[in-house]
Amino acid sequence: xxxxxxxxxxxxxxxxxxxxxxxxxxxxxxxxxxxxxxxxxxxxxxxxxxxxxxxxxxxxxxxxxxxxxxxxxxxxxxxxxxxxxxxxxxxxxxxxxxxxxxxxxxxxxxx
Amino acid sequence: xxxxxxxxxxxxxxxxxxxxxxxxxxxxxxxxxxxxxxxxxxxxxxxxxxxxxxxxxxxxxxxxxxxxxxxxxxxxxxxxxxxxxxxxxxxxxxxxxxxxxxxxxxxxxxxxxx
Numbered sequence: 001x002x003x004x005x006x007x008x009x010x011x012x013x014x015x016x017x018x019x020x021x022x023x024x025x026x027x028x029x030x031x032x033x034x035x036x037x038x039x040x041x042x043x044x045x046x047x048x049x050x051x052x053x054x055x056x057x058x059x060x061x062x063x064x065x066x067x068x069x070x071x072x073x074x075x076x077x078x079x080x081x082x083x084x085x086x087x088x089x090x091x092x093x094x095x096x097x098x099x100x101x102x103x104x105x106x107x108x109x110x111x
Numbered sequence: 112x113x114x115x116x117x118x119x120x121x122x123x124x125x126x127x128x129x130x131x132x133x134x135x136x137x138x139x140x141x142x143x144x145x146x147x148x149x150x151x152x153x154x155x156x157x158x159x160x161x162x163x164x165x166x167x168x169x170x171x172x173x174x175x176x177x178x179x180x181x182x183x184x185x186x187x188x189x190x191x192x193x194x195x196x197x198x199x200x201x202x203x204x205x206x207x208x209x210x211x212x213x214x215x216x217x218x219x220x221x222x223x224x225x
Contacts, residue, residue: 008151031212042201042216043154088153092212097161098144098169099212103153 004091006102013110018076020105022089025070029091032065033099034074037086046074046087076107084109114138117202117217124189124196124224132187132220134202141207143185144214147171148199157200160185161207189222197224 003025012018024032030051035043049056049063049072056063062075072089086104093100115136124130134143142161146154156169160179174193179185185204189196199221203214 006153033213035216040219040221042218043203043214044216045213048213097142097207097212098156098159099214101146101154103151 004089004100004102006087006089006105008103009106009108011108011110012079014079014081016079018079018083018107018109020074020076020087020089020107022072022074022102023070024072024089024091024100026091026093026100027067027070028094030094031092032063032072033090033092034061034063035088035090035101037088037104039085043088079107079109081109081111083107115202115204115215115217117200117220119220120218122220122222124222126224127191129188129190130222132189132200132202132222134185134187134217136183136204136215136217138204138215139182140204140215141182142205142212143179144203144205145169145175145177145185145187146201146203148201148219154201157187196222198222 005023033048034046036046037043060077064073086106088101088104090099090101118133144159145157155171157175158177160166176188201219202217205214
């Protein structure tokens with residue numbers, strides 16, 4: 001079956017880098033996603049990576065993909081208090097035509 | 112402005128009552144989805160629809176029902192058979208494709224059973 005796992009909490013100091021990790025199970029996934037959820041709101045797509053890529057950088061965000069270990073990470077450089085939110089990774093489950101989400105990692109940024 | 116809307120933002124229900132949550136999109140998306148979010152459990156898929164007049168059960172469909180009579184609308188009914196309905200409900204939509212599936216989310220409805 002399909003499954004996506006994330007740690008539930010991460011706490012960092014303002015200005016430090018944050019690294020949020022995710023593991024997935026469907027080796028045929030072609031796209032993997034990172035979403036951000038602010039309190040009481042819906043999810044917003046932050047970035048995505050195609051499975052034939054190892055890395056994707058977008059301003060302060062860096063996504064690393066290790067297909068062999070089925071491991072995905074999101075690095076946020078120079079983390080700000082406005083980055084405090086829940087971050088979800090998701091994989092596209094080809095057989096079901098749907099996204100499978102992890103439990104979400106709550107990032108807390110302390111001044 | 113294109114987007115996806117949910118109403119109401121907050122909803123209170125007495126035990127034993129059915130309640131319907133609204134979801135509308137004007138993005139011309141083929142597919143629509145309903146998720147339930149509980150603390151520490153992430154998003155769980157309730158129902159999804161890839162085309163008008165068709166929908167499939169997700170992982171936790173028991174106690175819920177949906178309809179897809181129009182492309183832009185996908186209402187969710189929480190029935191009295193749902194034993195623990197208090198949660199945050201999120202609706203999403205996407206273009207239906209074989210691989211890329213960027214989902215756009217509404218702002219959510221928080222349902223509380225009194």
